[in-house]
Amino acid sequence: MRAGKRGRSSLKKLTEIQKRWLWFRARNQVRRSRRSSQSSESVSPPTVQQNPNPKFIVPPTSIIAPHQYEGRGSRRKLFHYVRPPSLFSLRRNFVEVASYFQHLRHQIYRDKVKHELPRGIDFEAIETVSPGAALVMAAELYRWQLFIGRRLHAVHQDRWNPDVAYIFNNMGLFDLLDTPNAQPAKAATGSVEVLRYRSGTEVVGRKCDDMLLHLTEISGPIHAEHFIYDGLIEALKNSKQHAYSEPGQWFGVPAGTWFMSGSFDKANKILTAAVYDLGVGIPHTLPRAGMWEHIRPVISLGTTDDGQMIKAAMEYGRTRTQLPERGNGLPTMMRILDHHKGYLRIISGTGEALYDSLSKTTTSKNHKVALGGTLIEWSISQ
Amino acid sequence: MTSGVAGFSPSIKVAAEFSRTPGGRYYTDGPDSGEKFREEVLLPALQANDIISVDLDGTRGYPSSFLEEAFGGTVRKLKLTESEFFRRVKFKSTGEFEIYIDDIKFHVKRAADGVRA
Numbered sequence: 001m002r003a004g005k006r007g008r009s010s011l012k013k014l015t016e017i018q019k020r021w022l023w024f025r026a027r028n029q030v031r032r033s034r035r036s037s038q039s040s041e042s043v044s045p046p047t048v049q050q051n052p053n054p055k056f057i058v059p060p061t062s063i064i065a066p067h068q069y070e071g072r073g074s075r076r077k078l079f080h081y082v083r084p085p086s087l088f089s090l091r092r093n094f095v096e097v098a099s100y101f102q103h104l105r106h107q108i109y110r111d112k113v114k115h116e117l118p119r120g121i122d123f124e125a126i127e128t129v130s131p132g133a134a135l136v137m138a139a140e141l142y143r144w145q146l147f148i149g150r151r152l153h154a155v156h157q158d159r160w161n162p163d164v165a166y167i168f169n170n171m172g173l174f175d176l177l178d179t180p181n182a183q184p185a186k187a188a189t190g191s192v193e194v195l196r197y198r199s200g201t202e203v204v205g206r207k208c209d210d211m212l213l214h215l216t217e218i219s220g221p222i223h224a225e226h227f228i229y230d231g232l233i234e235a236l237k238n239s240k241q242h243a244y245s246e247p248g249q250w251f252g253v254p255a256g257t258w259f260m261s262g263s264f265d266k267a268n269k270i271l272t273a274a275v276y277d278l279g280v281g282i283p284h285t286l287p288r289a290g291m292w293e294h295i296r297p298v299i300s301l302g303t304t305d306d307g308q309m310i311k312a313a314m315e316y317g318r319t320r321t322q323l324p325e326r327g328n329g330l331p332t333m334m335r336i337l338d339h340h341k342g343y344l345r346i347i348s349g350t351g352e353a354l355y356d357s358l359s360k361t362t363t364s365k366n367h368k369v370a371l372g373g374t375l376i377e378w379s380i381s382q
Numbered sequence: 383m384t385s386g387v388a389g390f391s392p393s394i395k396v397a398a399e400f401s402r403t404p405g406g407r408y409y410t411d412g413p414d415s416g417e418k419f420r421e422e423v424l425l426p427a428l429q430a431n432d433i434i435s436v437d438l439d440g441t442r443g444y445p446s447s448f449l450e451e452a453f454g455g456t457v458r459k460l461k462l463t464e465s466e467f468f469r470r471v472k473f474k475s476t477g478e479f480e481i482y483i484d485d486i487k488f489h490v491k492r493a494a495d496g497v498r499a
Contacts, residue, residue: 202412205403209442224478226443229403233445237406332446 066100068107071122079120079155082107088137088164089130090347090375097133098369101140105372108144109252120152124159129167131194131263132377135276138173138197139259139373143252143278145177157183163190171261172196191267193218201256203240208232211262211273219264219271219382227336228273228378231344232260234329235275235376243279243374253278264382270342274377281349282374283309306351307364314346314353314362333376342380347371392431393474394423397440407447416451424456428470438475444482446489453486454493464494 014022067083082104085096107119121141129137145152154174157165165185168174171194174182195214198207208229216222236258244255251257262273283306314330334344337357344355348371353364357380396404400423401414408417427434438444457467467490473483 203406203415204412205401205405205414205442209403212442226441226478229443230445233405233443234447237411237445237447240406240411329447 065103066096067125077118079118080107081120081122083122083125084137086125086127088126088133089128090133090136090371091130091345094347094352094367095369097136098367098371101136101372102369104140108147120155122156123154123164123168124156124161126164127161129164131167131171131192131261131272132274132276132375134167134171134173134194135197135259135261135274136371136373136375137168138171138176138261139276139278141173141177142199142259147252151178151180154179154182157181162186166190167192167194170194170196192263192265194263195261198260200236200258201240201254203233203236205229205233207260208236211260215262215264215271215273218266219269222271222380222382224336224339227339231333231336231376231378232273232275234332236260238282238329238374238376239275239277239279242282243277246280246284249280251278251280269382270379271382272377272379274375276373276375278373281306281370282313282346283349283351304350304366306349307353307366308351310346310348310351310353311362311364314344314355333378336378336380340380340382342378345377345379346374347377348374392427393435393437394427395437395440397437399423402440403442404444404448406445407451416448417455419448419452420455420459424452424471425459428456428460433470433472435472435474438473438479438482444479444485446485449482449485450489450493454489457490457493458496462494464491467494 066085069081069083071079071081082100084100085093087093088097090097104121141152162185165183167190169182169185173179176197176199195211195218198211200207211232212222212225212229216225222228239258240256244251244257257278259276260274262271264271283304310330314334330346334355336342337344337355341357343357346353350367350370351364352367353362355362394400396419400419403414404416404419405412405414407415409415424434424436453467453471456462456471457464462470468487473486475483
């Protein structure tokens, strides 16, 4: 570079186009350097958790991944869609539904890949949805929205099954998420009437009372309904005191967060109530009694013993705190079934335990895939 | 607290004087917890009176952890025996709520055994 007449460089004057090009290049360089530094740091909103590094287990290769494809959203923008199973029920299709959630989490929360498309959920794939699975979906979408810091959009709503759209609308999913483009649902042809979600982070009796009030409005008076109230409070208390108790683990929602819903099947006269949390899972927090329970997971040949742990807690009462005055919560939840036909089902970790009121027995099983939270569900016949 | 007629023990109506929707165990769990009932209603009543009556009717229900913290916690705090507790605290309930008195007996016995241990 030669010094000019007044000691300045002799670079020729830049044109407007060149100046603009240099400006854009500098801006993009700053953005790229910010992105590369952010990819090694937390991407979760600062208000959520102290250790904001989302870490979810990679779904096992033995589990079939849900169908994924690229498609256009409502504004012709390209999205990467994850398609849920058409039978969206934890009772009838647990492995596919739990696997779907596990893959969805892995997609959303893993380190961002360059040029990766934004992700969406293809609701039109769902033909049947159970209230329990819908509750889990609402919780996962809530957390996803909190994570990305902006509202999710509903796409292809005109192609959704009307009964599925009705259930999600009536449950208040789009109010919970404040979805900007949610369309009102047409009347359902099915017989299931669902209540709006309730959620919170504290044990609030008024919310349980409110839900029971609305439940009796659609189902009629419920005999011994105070036992349902007691069970709901115990489930909320589990979320508050134990579910998010693992230090340093990322949950993505404020500690104590729970979601609650209820429904009534008019045709079969079956009432359900469910509570879900996004915590670490009941088996993870329970102490193991005796040598057998310590070696059982080791010799379980590739599976876990979460189901047996939940069953033991339901039958004998057990608590993370190991204090003698604690541990009665799960047995309390079964009390309503002394007065009604039905079942109490608890899914947590990879385990599932079900208490049936007719046989008065608790059965347990272990799945290959974890649900990713704890679902407590009552189903009683009116 | 409802004042009783002379010769009768003062009565606490939980639904009217505390909450119709009893909640969790501790203050930190949320509103209307067992700890709050014990600290703000039950213990002051026991400090002012030798014998009190607790009317359980009218609430939405009584979660196990609420009862344990409220009444079991009272036993632990005042280091009472089981018989002393039930001498000083009388319970009233009707119909299906009578089962909660059995729950309270269970929690009080465990708490008293823990105190003695």
